[in-house]
Amino acid sequence: MSLDFSSIHNHHESSVFEAVQEMAPRFPDVAARNELLIDVACIALNRVQPRYIRHRVDYLFYLTEAERAANGQMIASAVQQAFEFVSARERARPVVRAAA
Template identity: 60%
Template structure:
């Protein structure tokens, strides 16, 4: 029987490899869609990404293949559609907020 060693205070667990599966896709979609929203400054792209990511169901992974390997083609297509819709919503949301602030 193999025992796993429990972390000790001297050796905390390393969680740095954990990330949200959607992050990379959202970051790429924001960078690609950005030029279609000239009122949004590049410095606001991280805000857009945050809004988009908050609209998506988080899927945490350690390695890209962890989730990609287990998704069906329909699930992959649905993920792509969800990312695009979330990014579009996020750009429009941030743009509307920016315009509201400009009117003050």
């Protein structure tokens, strides 16, 4: 028997992706490079506890307003920290100049 698990996903993914896009203008050095924004999203997702679901509406139905607010704050904090981490890492990298 073959099972289709493609409907399972981490509930926080879309919220983290939205937060990365909203916060990106505050970090222009990172926002200028798509691969760095993807790094930010990965780092932020690794900082939040995953919530695997099949249907977003089912998960949201069972959350209280306090839990929704806590999730929002957790995601905002994780994304902020991820941007700061990636920005610091990029500033610390040596500049490679092309040979003249």
